[in-house]
Amino acid sequence: MKTTDKRTIYKPKPVNQALIFSFFLLMAPVSGQSQTGFTDVLSKKLAEYARRFPREEIYIHTDRQDYIAGEDIWFKIYAFDRQILRPLTGNGIVYFEILNPENRPVVQKRIGISDGAGPGYVSLSDTISSGIYMIRAYTNWMKNFMPYNCFSKNIYVYNPLKNRSFKNKRIEVETQPGNGKVLQQPGLALNVIRDGDRNAVIEITSSPEYRSAKGVTHYLSVQTRGSMNFASPVSITGDITDIEIRGNLLTPGINQITLFNISGRPVCEKYIYTPFNSAGMEVSSPESYNTRDRVAASFEAEPGSFEIENDLKASVSVVPAGSDSFPDIADYLVFGSEFGTLPGELFHSDLDEMESDTLDAILRGLKSNWIDWEGILSGKYPDITYKKEKEDHFLYGRLLNKNTQKPDSGHYVFLSIPGKNAYFQYALTNGKGEFCFALPLDENLRDLIIQPEDPERNNNLEIENSFSLKYPVSSATGDNTEMTVTGELSRFGVNYQVMKIYTSADIGETHPQVVLSSGRKRFYGKPDIELVMDDYIKLPVMQEVFFELMPGVSLKKRKSDYEIAILDPVENKFFDRPPVLFADGVIIKDPATIANLDPELVEKVDAIKARYFVGDYMFYGLVNVITRSGDFSHFTLPDYAVRIRYRAVEETKSFSSPDYSSAEKTQSRLPDFRNTLYWNPELKFNSEGRCSAEFYASDIKSDYKIVIQGVSKKGHLFSAEKIIRVQ
Numbered sequence: 001m002k003t004t005d006k007r008t009i010y011k012p013k014p015v016n017q018a019l020i021f022s023f024f025l026l027m028a029p030v031s032g033q034s035q036t037g038f039t040d041v042l043s044k045k046l047a048e049y050a051r052r053f054p055r056e057e058i059y060i061h062t063d064r065q066d067y068i069a070g071e072d073i074w075f076k077i078y079a080f081d082r083q084i085l086r087p088l089t090g091n092g093i094v095y096f097e098i099l100n101p102e103n104r105p106v107v108q109k110r111i112g113i114s115d116g117a118g119p120g121y122v123s124l125s126d127t128i129s130s131g132i133y134m135i136r137a138y139t140n141w142m143k144n145f146m147p148y149n150c151f152s153k154n155i156y157v158y159n160p161l162k163n164r165s166f167k168n169k170r171i172e173v174e175t176q177p178g179n180g181k182v183l184q185q186p187g188l189a190l191n192v193i194r195d196g197d198r199n200a201v202i203e204i205t206s207s208p209e210y211r212s213a214k215g216v217t218h219y220l221s222v223q224t225r226g227s228m229n230f231a232s233p234v235s236i237t238g239d240i241t242d243i244e245i246r247g248n249l250l251t252p253g254i255n256q257i258t259l260f261n262i263s264g265r266p267v268c269e270k271y272i273y274t275p276f277n278s279a280g281m282e283v284s285s286p287e288s289y290n291t292r293d294r295v296a297a298s299f300e301a302e303p304g305s306f307e308i309e310n311d312l313k314a315s316v317s318v319v320p321a322g323s324d325s326f327p328d329i330a331d332y333l334v335f336g337s338e339f340g341t342l343p344g345e346l347f348h349s350d351l352d353e354m355e356s357d358t359l360d361a362i363l364r365g366l367k368s369n370w371i372d373w374e375g376i377l378s379g380k381y382p383d384i385t386y387k388k389e390k391e392d393h394f395l396y397g398r399l400l401n402k403n404t405q406k407p408d409s410g411h412y413v414f415l416s417i418p419g420k421n422a423y424f425q426y427a428l429t430n431g432k433g434e435f436c437f438a439l440p441l442d443e444n445l446r447d448l449i450i451q452p453e454d455p456e457r458n459n460n461l462e463i464e465n466s467f468s469l470k471y472p473v474s475s476a477t478g479d480n481t482e483m484t485v486t487g488e489l490s491r492f493g494v495n496y497q498v499m500k501i502y503t504s505a506d507i508g509e510t511h512p513q514v515v516l517s518s519g520r521k522r523f524y525g526k527p528d529i530e531l532v533m534d535d536y537i538k539l540p541v542m543q544e545v546f547f548e549l550m551p552g553v554s555l556k557k558r559k560s561d562y563e564i565a566i567l568d569p570v571e572n573k574f575f576d577r578p579p580v581l582f583a584d585g586v587i588i589k590d591p592a593t594i595a596n597l598d599p600e601l602v603e604k605v606d607a608i609k610a611r612y613f614v615g616d617y618m619f620y621g622l623v624n625v626i627t628r629s630g631d632f633s634h635f636t637l638p639d640y641a642v643r644i645r646y647r648a649v650e651e652t653k654s655f656s657s658p659d660y661s662s663a664e665k666t667q668s669r670l671p672d673f674r675n676t677l678y679w680n681p682e683l684k685f686n687s688e689g690r691c692s693a694e695f696y697a698s699d700i701k702s703d704y705k706i707v708i709q710g711v712s713k714k715g716h717l718f719s720a721e722k723i724i725r726v727q
Contacts, residue, residue, distance in 0.1 A: 419518020
């Protein structure tokens with residue numbers, strides 16, 4: 001360390017991230033640490049926090065930004081682990097919503113993803129009003145940090161049949177809880193000077209008064225997306241202290257530089273941007289076409305831009321060139337949702353080509369809503385309610401007392417799916433009366449029946465909406481005057497109406513009959529008794545069926561009630577508790593329901609005569625009466641139960657467009673006024689990083705924009721555009 005003209009040039013050694021620290025060191029009070037001890041603890045606590053509370057990010061590539069009421073919106077979802085900026089692995093669900101200018105959802109869909117990507121579409125109602133709507137999307141894990149941790153972008157919707165213009169009102173996503181002020185202490189400031197390609201000199205300016213009051217020993221850290229790049233004690237003995245950091249220590253992205261005082265409290269911070277090594281994608285296509293020509297476009301990874309992989313995930317849209325733009329996948333993920341609403345400057349310029357003064361102004365206004373040093377060091381972690389959905393979709397609810405509406409904790413709730421193969425789950429309510437069931441991650445429609453174990457407790461069941469009810473702040477911008485409908489949108493409206501008129505006579509899309517999905521096999525396996533009714537003579541009542549054909553299972557009338565019991569084959573006496581009674585796989589509490597059933601309606605009866613465990617829940621035997629319909633239609637649902645039809649993941653469909661491969665089709669007089677020429681969410685690349693797409697131009701003479709977005713398995717983000725002309 002040397003000092004000249006009150007400037008200290010300090011070259012500390014970066015922290016060794018491979019150090020293993022003792023538990024007591026990690027948890028000891030910060031103020032009592034040695035100089036190197038604090039930076040070690042800081043690095044360790046950041047790593048632990050990022051492990052326990054990983055950040056997920058969503059990016060959505062939509063076919064356009066402007067739509068007409070009644071149109072389809074086509075999109076591709078990309079989901080990332082923010083810390084490493086790589087696609088999420090495994091299966092999952094993304095919750096997709098469109099909020100109107102009054103902050104109310106007009107579209108809600110659960111979209112399935114695989115290895116961090118998945119296609120989807122939604123249909124806008126043709127009755128919605130013109131306005132600025134917001135798409136927002138998030139995973140189940142991201143719901144723990146709503147409304148901050150979600151993808152959001154505005155789209156413009158125009159309804160030509162409603163004589164209303166846009167209102168200058170939009171939904172703004174708050175940056176973070178609290179006021180979001182950047183740390184700053186009087187007499188203390190941070191500045192960064194870039195030296196060479198990526199190297200940085202962190203300039204700490206301190207006044208003599210500050211050093212006299214707070215001391216000279218401080219700690220400096222640089223972290224990026226939850227990974228510590230640099231941590232070291234520093235001595236601010238002069239008015240200006242320079243800290244040199246090699247560029248290879250700075251992870252590309254938004255780097256958070258924080259200065260801590262001797263007590264381990266953050267006192268000053270600054271954000272800087274370190275550029276990425278961009279991945280290149282080249283789009284090739286002839287410059288111009290005639291109407292209804294076949295358009296051929298090819299896509300190829302630029303040599304040396306990234307290692308070619310067979311599983312590049314990419315989507316492409318072809319839309320009128322005048323459509324508004326949204327930051328590409330690489331620029332968006334630099335900020336993601338960690339810093340709140342994206343600054344407007346990003347919508348109109350490339351991040352790496354932005355003027356340094358403009359970028360510095362953006363960075364000065366940032367505040368992370370993920371990395372909070374106060375919470376990380378104090379151990380005041382966020383409460384987690386929602387789990388990651390990798391193999392299952394989680395259905396949440398609450399059990400409440402009807403009279404007091406207070407949570408009923410420590411009690412069982414059952415989930416059944418009516419069917420000939422019994423499906424059963426149980427959940428135990430926590431201290432807040434909350435319960436959770438796991439459903440398969442698929443597109444099957446299921447008939448769910450949920451009920452409390454003990455109906456005598458006078459409970460209510462509340463099934464939670466799977467979409468977050470934490471909405472962003474809705475605010476007016478400017479003077480709330482009317483906004484002008486653009487010529488592009490007006491033309492879209494005419495195109496949509498023409499297509500609607502001339503395709504209305506076409507045969508509509510046919511949908512297969514809805515089939516409810518039940519269990520693939522009985523949850524209890526092979527029963528001790530499997531009575532098939534057609535194998536025996538017809539008996540008049542179910543009581544005789546049990547007496548004659550179900551040895552060890554008793555269904556008897558006691559005074560005005562019925563009771564059912566099972567003989568324990570080990571103790572050779574009836575269990576003290578009745579067996580669990582099912583009808584079509586649904587638990588029923590009153591044996592009279594079975595006793596009064598017409599035997600002609602019954603297909604078979606299964607029985608387990610011994611104690612049977614499902615997880616920690618024990619049955620004292622069970623009896624399942626299965627009707628010929630197998631759908632619980634012959635029984636009345638008790639008022640304490642809830643029945644819903646539920647699909648974990650919405651069905652998808654493919655984008656379709658006209659085929660003009662023959663002269664007859666080309667000469668068809670039906671107008672073709674498509675607003676989106678082409679959409680493909682699943683481009684297939686070969687081992688050399690090449691791919692092609694073919695489609696047909698419409699009857700609209702205009703410039704069109706081919707847009708490709710995508711990511712490699714290793715997290716290389718790429719996007720490219722090309723303008724073609726239809727004349």
